[in-house]
Amino acid sequence: MGRKTGFALALREEQGHLSRYPMKAASIAQRIADFLKNYPPFEFLPEDALAELASQGRVKFHEAGEIVFLHGQPRDRYIYVIKQGRVRIVDEQHESQLIDLRGEGDMLGLMGLSGETHFIHTGYSEAETILYGLPREEFARLCERSAQARRYLAIYFTLNPVTQTGNTSIMEATGGETRITSSGPMATITLRKGGLFEVERSQDLARATLVTASPEAKVREVAQLLRRSHTECVVLVDDAGLAVGRISDADLRNRLAVGKCDADAPARTVMRSHLVAASPRDNTGRLLIKLTRSGDPYIVVTQDGTLKTPVIGLITERNLFLQYGRFPTVLGQAIDTSPDVVTLRAMRDRLEALIMEFMDDRMAFPWLMEMTGVLNRRLNRRLVQLCIEQLRSEGRERPQERFSWLMMGSGGRDELLIRSAVYHALIYEDPSPYHADEVRSYFRELAKRVSDGLRQCGFRESAQGVLADRPEWCQPLSAMKARFAGMIAHPVEQNVYNARDAFDFRPLVQGCPLAGSLRMSMLESLRNNPGFIHHMASDSLLHQPPRTIFQGYAVDERGTIREELEIKAHALLPLVDTARVLALEAGHVESNATYRRFQMAAEILFEGDPGAQRVMNEASEAFKVAHYARVTRGLAAGTDGAVIRPGALDRETRELLKTAFRTILETLELTARRYGLKLKS
Numbered sequence: 001m002g003r004k005t006g007f008a009l010a011l012r013e014e015q016g017h018l019s020r021y022p023m024k025a026a027s028i029a030q031r032i033a034d035f036l037k038n039y040p041p042f043e044f045l046p047e048d049a050l051a052e053l054a055s056q057g058r059v060k061f062h063e064a065g066e067i068v069f070l071h072g073q074p075r076d077r078y079i080y081v082i083k084q085g086r087v088r089i090v091d092e093q094h095e096s097q098l099i100d101l102r103g104e105g106d107m108l109g110l111m112g113l114s115g116e117t118h119f120i121h122t123g124y125s126e127a128e129t130i131l132y133g134l135p136r137e138e139f140a141r142l143c144e145r146s147a148q149a150r151r152y153l154a155i156y157f158t159l160n161p162v163t164q165t166g167n168t169s170i171m172e173a174t175g176g177e178t179r180i181t182s183s184g185p186m187a188t189i190t191l192r193k194g195g196l197f198e199v200e201r202s203q204d205l206a207r208a209t210l211v212t213a214s215p216e217a218k219v220r221e222v223a224q225l226l227r228r229s230h231t232e233c234v235v236l237v238d239d240a241g242l243a244v245g246r247i248s249d250a251d252l253r254n255r256l257a258v259g260k261c262d263a264d265a266p267a268r269t270v271m272r273s274h275l276v277a278a279s280p281r282d283n284t285g286r287l288l289i290k291l292t293r294s295g296d297p298y299i300v301v302t303q304d305g306t307l308k309t310p311v312i313g314l315i316t317e318r319n320l321f322l323q324y325g326r327f328p329t330v331l332g333q334a335i336d337t338s339p340d341v342v343t344l345r346a347m348r349d350r351l352e353a354l355i356m357e358f359m360d361d362r363m364a365f366p367w368l369m370e371m372t373g374v375l376n377r378r379l380n381r382r383l384v385q386l387c388i389e390q391l392r393s394e395g396r397e398r399p400q401e402r403f404s405w406l407m408m409g410s411g412g413r414d415e416l417l418i419r420s421a422v423y424h425a426l427i428y429e430d431p432s433p434y435h436a437d438e439v440r441s442y443f444r445e446l447a448k449r450v451s452d453g454l455r456q457c458g459f460r461e462s463a464q465g466v467l468a469d470r471p472e473w474c475q476p477l478s479a480m481k482a483r484f485a486g487m488i489a490h491p492v493e494q495n496v497y498n499a500r501d502a503f504d505f506r507p508l509v510q511g512c513p514l515a516g517s518l519r520m521s522m523l524e525s526l527r528n529n530p531g532f533i534h535h536m537a538s539d540s541l542l543h544q545p546p547r548t549i550f551q552g553y554a555v556d557e558r559g560t561i562r563e564e565l566e567i568k569a570h571a572l573l574p575l576v577d578t579a580r581v582l583a584l585e586a587g588h589v590e591s592n593a594t595y596r597r598f599q600m601a602a603e604i605l606f607e608g609d610p611g612a613q614r615v616m617n618e619a620s621e622a623f624k625v626a627h628y629a630r631v632t633r634g635l636a637a638g639t640d641g642a643v644i645r646p647g648a649l650d651r652e653t654r655e656l657l658k659t660a661f662r663t664i665l666e667t668l669e670l671t672a673r674r675y676g677l678k679l680k681s
Contacts, residue, residue, distance in 0.1 A: 029055035032132055035083060039105035040651060041149035042081075049142055053134055059083075060131040068108070068123035068131070075117055078133035080108040085129025088559075092122050098557050100658070101126075101550040110156050112136050155655045199283045202320060206301045206313030212237045215244055215268035222247050222267045232316060233298050236271050241310030243300045245271030278315060279305030285367045287315055292332045293374045328354060328371055335378045340386065344379055345457045348419070351375055355417055356635055365628050369593060373414030379457070380407060380450075381508045387449040391442070399439045403428035404514040405450065408466060409501035412591040413576075417631045419458045420568075420640035423466040423501045424451070425473040427480045427514050440476075447474040460640060464498040473502075477514055481521040488525040491535045500536065503580060506591040519589045526584060533585050537675040540577035541668055544679075545570050545661040549654050552647025568642035571626040571657070574664050575619060578671045595620040612670060619667040622660035629653055 032054035036042035042050055060080070062068055071092050086103050090096040099121050102108060108123065113136065143149040211229045213222050215236040222234050226249050233248040247267060255261035255270060262269075276294045278287060278301050290299055301313035317329055331350055338344045351372065358368045384405055388398055409423035410416045426447045431439040447468035451461075461467060468474050472483065484502075487494040503522075507515040526532060546554040546565065554565040565571075579597035583589070586604050588597070602616035629649060634641020636648075646654060672679040 029057075032057065036081060036132070039081070041143055041146070041152040044146045044148040044152070045142055053138055053142055054132070056138060057132055057134045060133060062125040062129045062131070064125055064127050064129075066125050066129075068125055068129070069119045069121075071119055071122045073119045075109060075112045075119060076133075077136055079110060079112065079136050079139055080131040080133050082106050082108070083130040083132050086126040087123045087129060088126050089121050089123045096122075098547045098555070098559055100548040101555055101559075103551055109136070110153070113140055113153070114157060152652070152655070155652065155659055157659075199281060202284045202287060202315065203280055203282075203301065203313060205319055206315045209316060209319055210235065210301075210311065210314045212311070213267060214238075215266065215271065217267045218263065219247075219252070219261060219265050219267055219270055220263040223252055223263070226252075232318060233314060235300055235311055235314055236267055237311055243275055243277075243302065243307060243311040244268070245273045246275065246298060246300070247271050248298065275300050275307060277302050277305055277307050280312060281305075284320070285364075285371075287320065288329065289367070289371055289374060291315070291317055291320075291329045292371060292378075295332065295336065295378075297329075328375060332375055332378050335375065335382055338382055338386075341383065341453045341456050344383060344386075344453070348379060348457050351379075352419070352635065355631070359628075359632055359635070362624070362628060365624055366593070366595065369414050369417060369627075372417050373411075376411060376414075376416055377407065377506075377508050380405060380411075380454070383453045383457070384446070384450055384508070387446055387453065390449065391446065396442060396445070399428075399431065399435070399442055401429040401431050401439055402514060403443060403446075404507045404509075404512045405468070406505040406507055406515065408505045409462065410504075412501075412504040412506040414506075414593050415627060417627075418634045418641050420460055420634075420642065421462045422454055422459045423462045423464075424454075424468045425466070425475075425480070425502065425505065426450075426468040427475060427477050427518065429514065430476040430478050436476075444469075444471065444474050462501070464501070466499055466502050477517060481518060484518070484522050485525045488522070488529050488532045491532055496536070497539050500539070500577065500580065503584065503589075504591045522589050523587060526587070526589075533581060534675050534677075536577075536584065537581045537671055538677055540574065540581050541672060541677060541679055543569055543573045543577075544668065545574065545664040547661065548658050549646045549661075552645075552654075554646055563645060563647070564643050565646050566642065567626060567630050567644050568640075571660065571664060572623070572630065574668055575623045575626070578667055579619070579623075581671065581675075595623045598623070615663070615666050615670050618663040622663040622667070625653075625656045625660045626664075629657060 029051050033047065033051040036050055036054065037045075037047065045053075057078070062085070068087050082102055082104055084104060086101060087106075087108060088098065089100040089102065091099050102123075108131070111120065143153055209231060211225060211231050211233075212235050213225055215238065217236075225234055226232070226247075232250075233246055235243050236245045236247065238244055245268065247270060251270065251272065252261060274296075276290060276296050276299045278290055278299045280301055280303070282290070282301075282305070287299060291297070297317040299315040300307075300311045301315060302311050303309035321330075328351075331347065331354060334350075335344065335347045338347055355368060355372060358364050392398070404427050406412070406425045406427065407422075408425060410420065411422055411424070416422070426443055428439065428443050451467055451469035455461065466473060475483065487496045487499060487502075491497075505515065505518075544557075547557050548555050549565075550561065553561045553563055555561050575598075576594050579594045579601070582601040582605055583592065583597045586600060588600060592600070598616045598620035602613040602620075606612035606616060629644065630641035632641075632653075633639075633644040633648060637644075646657070649657070668679050671677070
């Protein structure tokens with residue numbers, strides 16, 4: 001260790017040694033502060049406080065190839081900022097595997113904020129390096145006063161506070177240690193004037209809007225009630241206060257127009273008995289999804305969210321629209337009435353524009369995925385209807401056998417925000433042998449036309465050929481069951497790796513009996529072939545994330561620097577594939593979003609294992625971060641976002657991705673341990 005010296009140019013005079021010296025001069029402290037304020041989180045701190053912090057620090061110098069810190073070495077009381085040079089951080093416990101690269105403006109020693117007393121990795125200087133040391137406790141206290149600084153630092157430790165809450169607390173003194181915690185209410189996301197996560201405002205409106213009548217009241221009386229109350233819908237309730245139907249002013253107008261309205265008849269004779277229920281705890285975002293999914297402009301609010309308890313409010317699409325402004329239900333209605341594929345393409349373009357409106361806030365992203373999934377299914381359903389009508393106009397009537405179009409892959413998981421590759425299949429009831437050829441011919445032609453319509457709407461085809469216009473993916477139910485059973489029993493011979501997205505299927509309509517029967521058959525095959533899960537787990541380890549992002553470049557474990565990042569292959573696929581394996585092991589064969597599958601795994605598969613639960617919950621957030629980055633860059637560049645340039649990302653997203661990469665690697669390591677596998681380089 002070198003001798004203490006004055007500041008000035010002594011750095012260059014101490015070749016081969018480590019120099020440390022106090023920074024007392026105000027001018028020196030100001031120069032340090034001027035440098036720091038160009039980088040987060042220091043840019044979020046007051047300049048006078050930053051200068052005071054710098055005056056308490058010190059400078060360290062390292063020649064190229066020197067050890068900056070060593071695995072197991074006790075931490076000092078400083079965090080360090082790289083003024084010049086580059087530091088390579090490696091895991092000496094695993095053959096000096098690259099963990100991260102840090103350069104100008106990056107920080108070292110942050111894990112000391114979480115209470116770690118020793119370094120867990122080793123750092124080497126790759127060039128002549130100057131470090132500014134700042135007292136850790138003073139730094140933490142200063143950052144505590146800035147919400148932006150707290151948020152930035154939280155990214156380094158965990159993805160959860162940043163993606164789930166709007167406020168983060170860095171320090172919570174416990175026994176003299178510094179801990180990272182999160183606190184504060186969920187931040188509001190605006191939907192024009194209101195918030196997606198608001199509950200009170202929309203629920204108060206629901207209570208004020210509710211007008212009820214008896215199903216035995218005369219139609220005339222209900223019409224007068226609609227007029228007096230200046231409302232658009234009356235809910236009909238029984239003696240127990242349970243909703244049994246509804247009548248809107250539009251219902252009455254339509255009946256009058258066709259002469260089917262007896263003013264003295266009981267209201268129950270003209271009411272709509274199909275009702276959609278909501279809970280008084282549902283927020284605006286959840287209500288919007290229910291409105292869009294059901295296609296119904298009215299939702300009754302009941303005490304417990306089911307139709308088995310008394311009604312306490314009425315949500316109307318019009319009221320929400322007036323309160324919050326434009327939202328997706330209007331687009332859903334336009335999709336349902338689109339007259340041709342050209343119009344559907346325009347509707348998907350509008351949906352993409354709507355997605356871009358909501359992409360300015362990360363917290364809205366899970367809601368946005370679910371809402372887009374609902375609208376994608378409505379678009380696909382309308383496309384199927386148009387193709388059936390087209391065939392009918394050509395003299396080809398639809399067979400009596402029921403059928404189901406299955407969205408697979410990202411479409412089945414409600415992750416298809418950007419028009420990337422789609423996977424799909426068509427299944428239909430087994431016909432009698434006498435009509436098998438005729439039925440097969442019809443559904444294959446239908447599948448061909450719908451597939452072509454999806455291409456015209458701008459969706460890409462899956463490279464693996466999991467497409468309904470291929471004979472193997474347009475089959476009667478029994479044949480499709482046999483196909484899945486064969487893949488599960490013989491995954492290598494059946495090349496299940498290229499068809500793994502088929503296991504994430506979802507019908508266009510909820511409660512589809514054909515899809516339900518296929519799921520039950522899959523479960524039985526999984527029980528009879530336990531080795532299949534192990535095989536899928538092995539396949540899920542094939543893709544690994546980069547180790548870091550350094551100065552806008554992706555860096556792999558060998559230290560190779562690339563200008564482009566294959567975010568789909570090296571960040572999303574590892575998470576999607578491992579989440580699918582865990583879902584299949586748990587018997588959750590209903591398709592679900594990847595982030596929710598990890599949450600399920602934390603609750604069910606890793607119950608009682610806090611360490612594994614933490615990894616699963618972090619993996620859930622890592623997926624959102626990586627998918628958000630893909631969608632934002634893909635929409636901006638007009639591509640499917642599979643390959644992005646890290647240098648084009650904002651600094652916060654780059655930092656989030658670096659943390660996500662560490663989480664993905666942890667997830668793969670946990671998966672390998674769980675299934676007795678080895679994670680290879």
